[in-house]
Amino acid sequence: MDIEHKIYLDYAAxxxxxxxxxxxxxxxxxxxxxxxxxxxxxxxxxxxxxEGARETVASIFNVAPEEVIFTSCGTESDNLAIxxxxxxxxxxxxxxxxxxxxxxxxxxxxxxxxLSKHFGFILEFLSVDEFGRIDPEEVKASIKKDTAIVSVIHxxxxxxxxxxxxxxxxxxxxxxxxxxxxxxxxxxxxxINLEVTPVDLLAIGAHKFYGPKGVGCLVVRKGTRLLPxxxxxxxxxxxxxxxxxVPYIVGLAEALKLTxxxxxxxxxxxxxxxxxxxxxxxxxxxxxRFTGHPRERLPNHASFVFEGVDANLxxxxxxxxxxxxxxGSACKVGAPKPSEVLIAIGLSKSWAMGSLRVTIGKDTTKxxxxxxxxxxxxxxxxxxxxxx
Amino acid sequence: MSKPSLxxxxxxxxxxxxxxxxxxxxxxYSLVGLMLRLWSExxxxxxxxCCTPDAVMQARRxxxxxxxxxxVIDSRExxxxxxxxxxxxxxxxxxxxxxxxxxxxxxxxxxxLEQARGLGAEFLATGHYARLQRDDSGRFSLLQAxxxxxxxxxxxxxxxxxxxEHSLFPLGDYLKTEVRxxxxxxxxxxxxxxxxxxxxxxxxxxxxxxxxxxxxxxxANGKIVNRKGEILGEHRGLASYTIGQRKxxxxxxxxxxxxxxxxxxxxxxxxxxxxxxxxxxxIATDANWIAGTAPASDFKAEVKIRYKAxxxxxxxxxxxEKNFQVSFDEPLRDITPGQYxxxxxxxxxxxxxxxxxxxxxxxxx
Numbered sequence: 001m002d003i004e005h006k007i008y009l010d011y012a013a014x015x016x017x018x019x020x021x022x023x024x025x026x027x028x029x030x031x032x033x034x035x036x037x038x039x040x041x042x043x044x045x046x047x048x049x050x051e052g053a054r055e056t057v058a059s060i061f062n063v064a065p066e067e068v069i070f071t072s073c074g075t076e077s078d079n080l081a082i083x084x085x086x087x088x089x090x091x092x093x094x095x096x097x098x099x100x101x102x103x104x105x106x107x108x109x110x111x112x113x114x115l116s117k118h119f120g121f122i123l124e125f126l127s128v129d130e131f132g133r134i135d136p137e138e139v140k141a142s143i144k145k146d147t148a149i150v151s152v153i154h155x156x157x158x159x160x161x162x163x164x165x166x167x168x169x170x171x172x173x174x175x176x177x178x179x180x181x182x183x184x185x186x187x188x189x190x191x192i193n194l195e196v197t198p199v200d201l202l203a204i205g206a207h208k209f210y211g212p213k214g215v216g217c218l219v220v221r222k223g224t225r226l227l228p229x230x231x232x233x234x235x236x237x238x239x240x241x242x243x244x245x246v247p248y249i250v251g252l253a254e255a256l257k258l259t260x261x262x263x264x265x266x267x268x269x270x271x272x273x274x275x276x277x278x279x280x281x282x283x284x285x286x287x288x289r290f291t292g293h294p295r296e297r298l299p300n301h302a303s304f305v306f307e308g309v310d311a312n313l314x315x316x317x318x319x320x321x322x323x324x325x326x327x328g329s330a331c332k333v334g335a336p337k338p339s340e341v342l343i344a345i346g347l348s349k350s351w352a353m354g355s356l357r358v359t360i361g362k363d364t365t366k367x368x369x370x371x372x373x374x375x376x377x378x379x380x381x382x383x384x385x386x387x388x
Numbered sequence: 389m390s391k392p393s394l395x396x397x398x399x400x401x402x403x404x405x406x407x408x409x410x411x412x413x414x415x416x417y418s419l420v421g422l423m424l425r426l427w428s429e430x431x432x433x434x435x436x437x438c439c440t441p442d443a444v445m446q447a448r449r450x451x452x453x454x455x456x457x458x459x460v461i462d463s464r465e466x467x468x469x470x471x472x473x474x475x476x477x478x479x480x481x482x483x484x485x486x487x488x489x490x491x492x493x494x495x496x497x498x499x500x501l502e503q504a505r506g507l508g509a510e511f512l513a514t515g516h517y518a519r520l521q522r523d524d525s526g527r528f529s530l531l532q533a534x535x536x537x538x539x540x541x542x543x544x545x546x547x548x549x550x551x552x553e554h555s556l557f558p559l560g561d562y563l564k565t566e567v568r569x570x571x572x573x574x575x576x577x578x579x580x581x582x583x584x585x586x587x588x589x590x591x592x593x594x595x596x597x598x599x600x601x602x603x604x605x606x607x608a609n610g611k612i613v614n615r616k617g618e619i620l621g622e623h624r625g626l627a628s629y630t631i632g633q634r635k636x637x638x639x640x641x642x643x644x645x646x647x648x649x650x651x652x653x654x655x656x657x658x659x660x661x662x663x664x665x666x667x668x669x670x671i672a673t674d675a676n677w678i679a680g681t682a683p684a685s686d687f688k689a690e691v692k693i694r695y696k697a698x699x700x701x702x703x704x705x706x707x708x709e710k711n712f713q714v715s716f717d718e719p720l721r722d723i724t725p726g727q728y729x730x731x732x733x734x735x736x737x738x739x740x741x742x743x744x745x746x747x748x749x750x751x752x753x
Contacts, residue, residue: 334425334460
């Protein structure tokens, strides 16, 4: 099937660049190409663009411009937050515990694992309920006097569950422990006001909200000390060395600005389509369960598990039938494992291996959902039948 | 114009399957590339001879260059249950199994063909060197490849009419040198890779190490004896030896000794002089006749007793639908239980069976 006849239902993986974002980026490739660090006017024009972008992002999150650090992606932002805070905190106070949820993105999880395996930090995990939610009370009880940093994902990428970030942040603030949240998925759909939500560190990546791939940012609230991960010049307030990626930074700010306009209206229409999808799947596919929280979830996010289904094979079948979806257990080299997130919410392997994530976006129509619903039950049945 | 048939190409990342895909693309087929993720020993995935992350990337690049989708399908559990376990069990019962043959029969033309058909593919194509011919009645024949040195019809001799009907072997009419040239023409970077002959799940390691790890009991030491039962030495586990083997017996004698039998029941390795290494007959079981049924009467044909063996003239006696006997015109020195006897009429593969018993000097061993 030609790619133009395919239906994209994987907006949590990536989104197409908004035309308006592309427009504002273009002059910064060859026209306003200076290095923002240069003294001359070429450099000053580029610097003005980066600083303008910083102000835009800062005003959206209700923080000061100097609290916005541009990076190359969400993963780098998570790395800088966890690694940078852990090392800095240990140096200052001797704190060497890292406390994270069991449903973190790999960018946080693997960074924490490396700090524990190679750098002597003690890694501790919170628990989650059946919906993948973290209890702020448990966070409170789990913080020790030598806990360096707590990290809890804002909205989970696999099951869409939104965590009570405000309450968790408040608990951490009360206990005097740094709190980081990966808001890579959340930023595309949720209003984030850091004046009322006392997080210390917050990571986003632009391509989840119709911005370009290859750019992200980390919000670092005042007073939060980080050891830089990428060392070199004193760019980005000496927290992230390297010539700023001017066109992409401009693109991130524009995309974030467009995303936060009419957030409620867009969320409501996405939610209606998504609920049609969820109801349709649950009604038509036998031995199917919905994963994640029924209400506290991203408005564009539907996720399921099918018992006795090889999710990899289901994704192949769906792609051949013209639908692009995703799965927590999928693996491009054909060695799927049940995802940590699905195991953490208590699913057995025979269910967890059959996960399907369907995430919709601005170009998704009711007709597309109808078409998806008309083929999914047959394909699930076929995958179950072909299992040897 | 009707839609072109969809063909699933079994990709390995190597030159043969890549060129097979390129040739089908030239013929106007719509393609989907598939690779099976087979079982590898836990912790040794990178040593595997196939479906390593590297091979997957090679295949993925080829598919991208030729412009068709590519997917990897997990068959680790099924491959372990059907192939690896019977490989170990085969050695445990004193045979020298040929897992690639059963893999073709059960995994490639079983599991993979079924998945390909499930995806809507009419055919499964592979980079094997063999030819298919369809007669007027719609019956398929399996023939040796144009490139007789590369011919792989031996390993396809387990396939039946239903499987052949949905198979394509685009390389059957090409020489290996021509295949390499086509790879260069399409700038397929696989062209430089070396070819592998080892079993995929053994990595580059010896099968004995694998068996020692996975079935220690078959690697139990025992006595080396001659036909008279005289003890000549100690062996390191019967699975370490194969019929006709001369080197590595560890016995100091003036006249060279050869493995002539593996006595599994008594864990004894029977050795003898070269003139004792002479087999005239074999019994084969699990017969597969490409035509669908066993020939009605006994016949003269040529038989290969190993993938790389030469064709040997013989008389085939049909015992029943699943069993046959082969009587060779001239004695052979290394007929090995567990390997396949593949029967040829000229360049046509008639069928095959698993070698179970061999006749030595007129006595059933």
